[in-house]
Amino acid sequence: xxxxxxxxxxxISFILFLFLITKLVxxxxxxxxxxxxxxxxxxxxxxxxxxxxxxxxxxLQGALxxxxxxxxxxxxxxxxxxxxxxxxxxxxSGTVIIKDGKLLEDNLKKEKYTxxxxxxxxxxxxxxxxxxxxxAVLEPQGKLSVLLKKENRPLTxxxxxxxxxxxxxxxxxxxxxxxxxxxxxxxxxxxxxxxTELEKMNATxxxxxxxxxxxxxxxxxxxxxxxxxVPQPQQRPLLLASLKKTQADLEIFxxxxxxxxxxxxxxxxxxxxxxxxNKMEPYLNG
Amino acid sequence: xxxxxxxxxxxxxxxxxxxQLSSLALNSLDEEAKAIFHESAMTIETVKKDLQFRVLExxxxxxxxxxx
Numbered sequence: 001x002x003x004x005x006x007x008x009x010x011x012i013s014f015i016l017f018l019f020l021i022t023k024l025v026x027x028x029x030x031x032x033x034x035x036x037x038x039x040x041x042x043x044x045x046x047x048x049x050x051x052x053x054x055x056x057x058x059x060l061q062g063a064l065x066x067x068x069x070x071x072x073x074x075x076x077x078x079x080x081x082x083x084x085x086x087x088x089x090x091x092x093s094g095t096v097i098i099k100d101g102k103l104l105e106d107n108l109k110k111e112k113y114t115x116x117x118x119x120x121x122x123x124x125x126x127x128x129x130x131x132x133x134x135x136a137v138l139e140p141q142g143k144l145s146v147l148l149k150k151e152n153r154p155l156t157x158x159x160x161x162x163x164x165x166x167x168x169x170x171x172x173x174x175x176x177x178x179x180x181x182x183x184x185x186x187x188x189x190x191x192x193x194x195x196t197e198l199e200k201m202n203a204t205x206x207x208x209x210x211x212x213x214x215x216x217x218x219x220x221x222x223x224x225x226x227x228x229x230v231p232q233p234q235q236r237p238l239l240l241a242s243l244k245k246t247q248a249d250l251e252i253f254x255x256x257x258x259x260x261x262x263x264x265x266x267x268x269x270x271x272x273x274x275x276x277x278n279k280m281e282p283y284l285n286g
Numbered sequence: 287x288x289x290x291x292x293x294x295x296x297x298x299x300x301x302x303x304x305x306q307l308s309s310l311a312l313n314s315l316d317e318e319a320k321a322i323f324h325e326s327a328m329t330i331e332t333v334k335k336d337l338q339f340r341v342l343e344x345x346x347x348x349x350x351x352x353x354x
Contacts, residue, residue, distance in 0.1 A: 168315040188315060217313025239306050242299055249296045256289065262340055269333045276326050283319055 010052045010059060017063060018048055021070035028077060033141060034091040040073045091140060098136035101149065111138060122146065165283050167215040174211030174221075187213050194219075201231055240277070240284035247273040290344040297337045304330050 021044070022029055025037075032038045044066050051062030080087045095107050097118060108118065119130075121144035127133055135147040157164045171187040173180055173194065184194065197219045198205060210222040218233035247270055254266030304327055311323035 165319055166316050189313075215315050216310060216319070217315070235306065236310070239303060239310075242303055246296060246299050246303065249292070249299075253289070253293060253296070262343075265336050265340065269336055272329060272333055276329055280322065280326055283322060 007052065014048050014052050014063075017066065018044070021066060025070055025073050025077065029073060035140060036076055036090055037073060038141065040069045044069050094137040094139050094145070096135070097138050097144070098130070098133050098146075101131060101134055103130065107138075113138070118144070163282055170212045170214045172210065172212050174205070174208045177206040177208055177224075179205070187217075189213065189217070203228075203230065236284045240281065243273065243277050243280070243284075247277060288348070290341070290348055293337065293341055293344060297334065297341060300330060300334050300337060304334060 028034075029037050029041060032041055047062055047065050047069070051059060051066075076086075076090055080090060095111050097104060097107055097111075097113075103115075103118070108115070121138075122128070122130065122133070122136070125144060125146045127146055127148070132148055132152045133146055134149045137145045139145055171183045173184045173187060173189070179191065179194065181191075184190065195205075198208070198221075201219070201221060203221055203223060207223050207225060207228075208221050209224050211219060213219050214233075216236065218235065220233060221230045223230060250266050250270035250273060254263050254270060257263050257266065307323050307327040307330065311320050311327060314320045314323060
């Protein structure tokens, strides 16, 4: 019975200890970006397993080993920040595998990758034809990064020379029926605004599972009760429609009036509105 | 429906557009969008003034429709 109790204590204390070590080294350890973190990650794990279950082993010695591994990783990370030379040795650098659309066989040989390995890695990047690739690098952690030839890259608004407005990140301001005040403040709104918006959408706060506000200050809700239809924000498309309607109305007035002065006035304003619609369209489309 | 009431209706829509543009300008987070909405609200105000003037003119010419 004593053995079980000891395992319990060792496990709990080691979980806390490992948690502290991981916090010390930071996110980099978890992503295992470099060879060093990969090795120390595995080793820390197996030492911890060994110490927790192997009752004959000394607990403190194991903890010391874990601590040393964590500390050395932390130190190498800190020195890496300062020195490029150190970084090159410890972290390694990528190897170019494909350049100008041609496979570099010498580099493949150096990394001991067969053509099958490379094909697999390319397929994981959704590339099935080597000829589509302009440039590919084998990263230190064994992943392949691929730059496709320009004609094979996905089409972007920039390629089409379209002007698209910039959008800021949306903020999640309601979670589980509770207002997240920090996010509300970052989005530049207040509780008063939120209550008005909720009332407009006919929703009560405690029925909202998730509420997000976007770059235009429009609120989208997801309710607990999935039977209720939540109105989607329609303000901007509606505004565009009424702008277009007004523009058409002015055109009609200009055609139907007999007074020359008013005709000119209607024409001028219709032109102003048309110019405005052209300018605003990217901002008002959905 | 007379021309006068049509123009009045149009004026009301323009007032609505102006206020929506102002509220979008206040609520948007992106500076560029804010500026565009604000600028458009100013532009539509000049259109509104022209129409308001025309409504007064129409009311003078057709006093029987005044206020309708």
